Amino acid sequence: MEREESRGDDIIRFHYNREERMKRLSSEIKYGTRKGxxxxxxxxxxxxxxxxxxxxxxxxxxxFFTGAERTPVVDGYSFSFRGFLFEEEANLSLKITRVEDFESTENELTDDNLVEVVFSAEGKNIEQRIVELLPERKGETRIVRGKLNIQTSDILIYADISFNNRNLRLSTTIKPE
Known part of the structure; x- marks a missing residue:
């Protein structure tokens, strides 16, 4: 690289030629080293x-360990049972969702359209019986709510479900909120 310097008036001037400098550099310095x-x-x-x-x-x-809500499916209906303790009463809810679409008698009120739910507490002589219509269309949900006066926590509560000549028992443990 040629250096052009000029002196005069006590000022040194240096001419820089970038093209000449870049020609003399290795490719690693020009483009950097790149790991694969x-x-x-x-x-x-x-x-x-x-x-x-x-x-x-x-x-x-x-x-996995807390357990996402597991809902059993019986005859085209899924069931989810929950409960909590509030002021010495167990507030219970059973969610019934129709997951399959099949022929039904929507306008007629028959035993096939009804579900009977009996909420009861383990070791106690208390229960609540509720009769409700089943959901009619796919994706439709019905919620059956009940209350039991249990006055204690950490007790096992059952929901006995009867519909279409089928019986199902769900359980949940009531813990104080």
Whole structure:
């Protein structure tokens, strides 16, 4: 690279030629050294992906052990039973959802359209009996609510369900809120 310097008036001037300088550089310096692969060259991306993976694993483990709501399906209906204690009463709800669409007598009130629910507490001589219509269309939901005066927590509550000559028993443990 030629240097053009000029002196005069006590000022030194230097001429810089970029093209000549770039010709003399090696390719590693010109373009930088690149590690192979997208992950090897980007450490923060690896950390981010590991964080996301860890969050997903923790979420799956928590859902597995806490138990996502398991709903049994019988004759095209799914059932979900929950309860909580409030002022010495167990407030109960049974959610019935129609998951299959099949022929029914929608306008006629027959025993096939009715569900009988009996809420009872283990070890106590109390129960509540409720008769309700089953959901008529696919995706429709009915909620049957009941109350039992139990005055204690950590007690097992049953929902005995009778419909279409079928019987089903669900249970839940009442814990104080």
């Amino acid at each position: 692969g997208i992950l090897k060259g980007n450490r923060s991306l690896i950390i981010l992906l590991l964080d996301v993976l860890l969050i997903i694993i923790i979420y799956v483990i928590i859902n």
